[in-house]
Amino acid sequence: MEGEKVRQYFCKIIKEDEDVSVGVAAIRTLLEIIKHSKSETVQELEANLKDAISQMKNSNYTVAAINSGCELFLRFITLASLDTRDFDECKKIMMDRGHLFIKKLDDSRGKIVKLASNFIGDGSRILTHSRSRVVLQTLRKAHKQNKRFEVFVTISAPDNIGTRMCKDLEAEGIPCTLILDSAIGYIMEQVDFIMVGTEGVVESGGIVNKVGTNTMAVCAKEINKPFYVLTESFKFSRLFPLDQQDLPEEYKYTSEVRKSCDLRKIHPLVDYTPPSYITLLFTDLGILTPSAVSDELIKLYL
């Protein structure tokens, strides 16, 4: 499996299964590569994987989750010490580890939902941004627990994915209001807290998410509303943006845009929310403060 085929497989996973996030899809793709790989040595396999990763990054999905997921995969499935000398056996071990890894990832969302749904009380008014699968599931869970609450969803330009989020919620029977991105400041005083998903969590404890999240966080801080982030721990990445400018371009723009246009005139897809605006992060590792993210990352990678 090479080049274009990798990308196609990757895109197929995302299209087929609505509930799969980009990061998990990337990891599944890598596993598939190991399965079909004809390479004879670990080094060769690794080179194959790295090649595949760069292919996936060039597809039109946001890079943050792909990056962190693949990095974690390489660290714990292929780079971790292999005791046996036989390559086929090695491959088998990697596959086993990979499946275990995927299973853990699938479980992680359930853990987060369990943690976060407790924070939704009767009569809560929740503001959310963009469309996040984990936030959606949390709200569903809370609704099933017969909690009565109201949700405000931003349209989230440029792809207006908020409208879909709103439909999903209404289908569940959760009262839901679609608001303009520019109405964040207006609605802020009416809500009790903010709940957002994220594409990537960086080392500072801040998050990289759909553009507009930073605006929301700054507003929330000013009006003293808690700002909660729901995220799987595989989205933690070893990146430390100092400010918006410092965020790598591959995060901000899709590969197509990067190639063709003058970037100064293009809207970025994501922005960086500094840790000081975030109240708590709900992860499968537990409920963390932003400063604990870096602690977890140090534990993982050092």
Add this chain to the structure above:
Amino acid sequence: MDKKKEPLKKEKVAEDGLTKKERRALKVQVKKTEIQNVIQVNETIVENKPNPEKEKQKQNVSHKTNDTPNDPPVSGKLLSDKELRKLEWEKKLTDQKTKELESVKALSKAELKAKRREQQESQRSAKTSSKVEPTPTKTPSVNIKQSKTEPKKSPVQKQIIRKTIPIQRVQLVQHLYIDNSSESNDKNSILHNKVHPAFVRLGTQYSNKNVLGSNARCLALLAALKQLVDNLQTPPKQEFCRYLETVLKSCTNYLQNCRPLAVSMINALRNFNLQLTQIDTNLNDNEKRIKLQDVIDIYINDDIRKAGEAISMRVREKISDGDVILTYGCSSLIRKILLEAHKDEKKFEVIIVDSRPLLEGKEMLRRLVVAGIKCSYVLINALSYVMNSVTKVILGAHALLTNGYVMSRIGTAQVALLARAYNKPVLVCCETYKFSERVQTDSFVYNEIGDADLLRTTHTSETESPLSKTKDMNKLMPLNLLYDVTPPDLVTAVVTEIAILPCTSVPVVLRIHADEST
């Protein structure tokens, strides 16, 4: 007191013309007579004791009757030893009284006064002589110290200065002053304790501020340590490492007195001591020497040099074209980073902020300009003027504390605060070997006091500073603190060789280091 009184008493006794023996004989006589006139005696007691003035009238009364009142009414019985002694003592007292009376009789008032003065003086001289004796031993030490520093002053002047120092101490930081007297003692003790000459030199370099900056100080210390390991000869029946440990201890104590150890030095020494305990005892001295020197070399190479390079690489990634970088003072690490970024053909400008009294930034400016970097130089009072045009602030650090506070040269907190106010990212560059377990939330708990006299002079104008003549003024208390602490919320990130981290991750890094070393 009793001892001093006795000789006086003997003199008086001599005046009386009575020796002890004679008096004892008298006493025996008295006791015999007593039995006969107990009643009489009891009457005299009543008369005598309440008003001694009456005694004057009774001066004509014979010795015998005068003595009797002191005898207790036990008379008639056999006297035990104890009672005898008691009697004797009481008699002494009365003797004194009578002698005084007699002398009053014999001598005029003026003569009496003269005599008293004599006595007092003799007492005084006896007292002082015992105290004065040690002083001649002390004064030479003072003189020696003085001749080293300021040969012109006489010892008398020196004493005056010593008295004024404690008055000029600032109350708030009283605990930070190093006691001068103990320092001078320790300086003399160099000769007695086994302080290696390399450390003696290092000590003076530290105290004269020839070696500045926590990296430079640590490197100098490790170089001296290598020399010590090389030259150390173990005395017979002693283990090399144990002996080295004791010698090193006295050496570090000496250095501590010259200038308090930097956190970097403390950590380096701790690492060395740890390695010292782990060394194989079966090796011979030479092998141990080689091994220990290797340990030091590895530390210098890995924890200091390579860490610096790794940090430089990470910061370089963060410097982009068109950046205006603000830095404060002169940190060897920052200098290295900027020079390497320049070599890497990044196009950036540097604003060097400096502060009195050390003006370290001048050296930084010189080196960067020589390398061809576009630089501006401002003093810290102009900080708010330039901060607007800055894109990144990069600062060095003396130490990183467990609670995430950054300890650095004084003024750093101010720079960080202003950068925060202008919303500019603040990067602190610090190798992990400067991480400390200490916790500190203000600059007063632990700090170092520099030479306050530096604040009285000006470098800029040729006219004399108006403060230059205020040295002996007690109410002016200049305070020259060397460090301050910057709270973590003013610092965007800390760049270490491991990763770019938020300040709050210091304890995790420390924990990892502790796990590695055990």
